[in-house]
Amino acid sequence: MNFIIDAAVKAVKHLYQTDVASAAIGLQETRKEFEGQITIVTFPFTKFSRKGPEQTANEIGEFLKNELTEVADFNVVKGFLNISIKDEYWINQLYTQILPDSFALAQPNGKKVMVEYSSPNTNKPLHLGHVRNNLLGYSVSQILEAAGYEVIKANLVNDRGIHICKSMLAWQKFGNGETPASSGLKGDHLVGKYYVLFDKAYKTQIEELKATGQTEDEAKKNAPFIKEAQQMLQKWEAGDTEVIDLWKTMNGWVYAGFAETYKQMGVNFDKYYYESDTYLLGKDIIDEGLQKGVFFKKPDGSVWIDLTADGLDEKLVLRSDGTSVYMTQDMGTAQLKYNDYHMDKSIYVVGNEQDYHFKVLFLILNKLGKAGADGLFHLSYGMVDLPSGKMKSREGTVVDADDLMAEMEATAKEQTEAMGKVDGFAEADKLQLYHTIGMGALKYFLLKVDPKKRLLFDPNESVDFQGHTGPFIQYTHARIKSVLSRADYQLDTNIVVTELAGVERDLIVLLTQFPDIIQSAANEYSPALIANYVYELAKVYNKFYHEKSILQAEDEVLKQFRLQLSAASAKVISKGMNLLGIDVPERM
Structure with a gap:
């Protein structure tokens, strides 16, 4: 409705000898109880007109009606000017704007944006929280592309660290060589099974140590399982061949499982990043930050940043044993992503429980003077809850994505058949329809x-x-x-x-x-x-x-x-x- 805005600017100039910017013209959709399609809020112009809002609105309305052939009539409700546009204009819009294939296709705006979403851990299947994450990230990518941006859909896979070592250790102790093929389980579910087994065994050891007089914190640190997992992580970072081979095998199982889930969910990615490739770059940034005085070392050798002057606190960026933390990896990943694409904006789709983490990450990158740091944005989203008992959970704690999607298709089938909406459909067409409706409902x-x-x-x-x-x-x-x-x-x-x-x-x-x-x-x-x-x-x-x-x-x-x-x-x-x-x- 730029022609209305331009004419309103002209009206204020003509009637009140005042120049106003186009942005000062507030257009709204006319409320349903009033005649018209477009409403101009005229209260801001009373300071120029030195008249009441109704008289000001009437004067502007008369000007627009005389100025624009598209305006059929107007009415005023207090300071709201409701404008009725002639049918001829709307009919022309249908034929010249809406019906052509080019409708709603924005021209490229020359800006590049990366949307990072999913970000799974390779120690368990995707769950309900990941579903919202993936659907949100994919949809935002589609919308940005439709708005004229060049979009890179990225997935940062958390493929290293203590979590995957826990699954690997449990598989070594309890697996007896089990594989996805031998078990009939998707690879991500199989690895997730061993993560749960580790947790159960670890908790048992904690209780045993507490029974000997240790405090809970002491027992958590001294339990043999957690010590072995930490040793495995150190071996991994040292490049131990046996540990690396097992890591590659089990992650391979997980990736195959994730691929099935992503396909069922209808999301995809242009670029995958792996934390196993980025944590070392993060360590290089730590060295750079120490040289610049942005970071400092504590007596135990751990590296920190003091953000108290920014209203935050001290933040660990490297452990005393030299192993990286999430912040180390995220600094490295941010650098690698920018080196690869030099994007104008980098959006992180991550749940709101990580709000503080990203506030710290962005602040650190700005303090380091990193290119692209001013284009970082955390798209923070809320958690998803389920009505009690509505969904089954494989492990009794979280609902995994595969179970959720299967149940959605089953619900769609039940309701569609009850309404008789698939009469005359071939069986294959029915199955496709159940999937389309189930996923459409979920998304x-x-x-x-x-x-x-x-x-x-x-x-x-x-x-x-x-x-x-x-x-x-x-x-x-x-x-x-x-x-x-x-x-x-x-x-x-x-x-x-x-x-x-x-x-x-x-x-x-x-x-x-x-x-x-x-x-x-x-x-x-x-x-x-x-x-x-x-x-x-x-x-x-x-x-x-x-x-x-x-x-x-x-x-x-x-x-x-x-x-x-x-x-x-x-x-x-x-x-x-x-x-x-x-x-x-x-x-x-």
């Missing part, structure tokens, strides 16, 4: 909420075909495709109506907002803006569908116009859902 439910908020995920609620859900939107898309198929619809832009019913106008107005919604979602890194927009679009289309006959319209021109409006709606729904990583079926 939409997790993405419709602002990333910063904690959320409660209810699998059954997420598959409700009548609720604020992915399946409702998917069903709307399938409904439109069914209408177009029955009409044997072909686009013909020569068939044009001259006036619109209210619901038709509402639908076109909403469709025109899609490019701006994409830009807003990109600016805020919020797929929730896309999700809620597409839901609103589906609701308005269904209102149009129920109020206006399409295939039985009064005449052929009106029928073709409503088919065109339907086709445009289906296209935007499909594009919007694609930005969320959600497929929309052609039929249901």
Whole structure:
């Protein structure tokens, strides 16, 4: 609506001899209870007009009506100027902007951004928390690309450290040569099984040591299992061949398992980073920081940074035994990523329990004067909770991603069959539909909420075909495709109506907002803006569908116009859902 903004700037200049910036013109969508589509907030201009808000709004409204052929009329409610745009303008928008394939395709903006998400540990399968992480990271990547950015989707794999050593040690002690092939388990689940076995054995040793009089802290440090795991980590960092070979084997099992999960989830990556490749670079940065006086050594040889002057505290960056901590690795990874891509922005999609870690990391990199440090951003998100008893958990503590996705497909199958939506489908098509609906339900439910908020995920609620859900939107898309198929619809832009019913106008107005919604979602890194927009679009289309006959319209021109409006709606729904990583079926 730049033409409205430009005319409003001109109005203030003409009426009140005052220059205002375009950004000072506050446009809003007109509230549903008032006539009009665009509202200008005129309160800020009363200081120039020296008149009341209603008189100021009326004067600006009269100017716009005389100045712009697109303006049909206006009304004023207090200081809010509600503008009605002529039907001719909206019809032209449908044909020249919305229906062409180029709609909502932003031009490249010349900026490069890396989105790092997933970041799994190689000692266990992906779980519910990883699901939100992956879906959020993938969707933000899609949205940024649609907004004109060059995007690199990156996955930093936590493939080294004490956690994987625990799984390796337990496999050595209890595994008897078990492999994914011999056990029938996915590789990530098999390695996760040994991580759990380590934890159980370790806790038993702690209790045994406590029974001898040691405190809990002493027992945790002195338990033979943890000492052996620490020794294994030191051997790994020293390049011990036997330890390295076992590490490669077990990580290989995990990667194969992760690949299956990512495929089922519908996410992918352009670049993988491995902490085993970055921790040494981190140690080089430690040496650099010591030389610059950014870091300091304590008597035990450990290296720290003092951030008390920044309102934080002292932070360990290298252990006294020379082994790295997460901060060491993250400094190295940040450096390596920037060396590889020289991106303008680097986004870390990580849960809000790591807010402090990233505040420290970014501060350290700035103090070191690292290139790209001013473009670092932590996309912090809230945890996901489940209603008690709604989901089974393999280990009794967390719900893993594979179980969650399998249950979503089962729930989708149950509800779809109960509603008779797969009558006449071949078996293979049914299975594909259950997957599409199940994953659509899961993704939409997790993405419709602002990333910063904690959320409660209810699998059954997420598959409700009548609720604020992915399946409702998917069903709307399938409904439109069914209408177009029955009409044997072909686009013909020569068939044009001259006036619109209210619901038709509402639908076109909403469709025109899609490019701006994409830009807003990109600016805020919020797929929730896309999700809620597409839901609103589906609701308005269904209102149009129920109020206006399409295939039985009064005449052929009106029928073709409503088919065109339907086709445009289906296209935007499909594009919007694609930005969320959600497929929309052609039929249901």
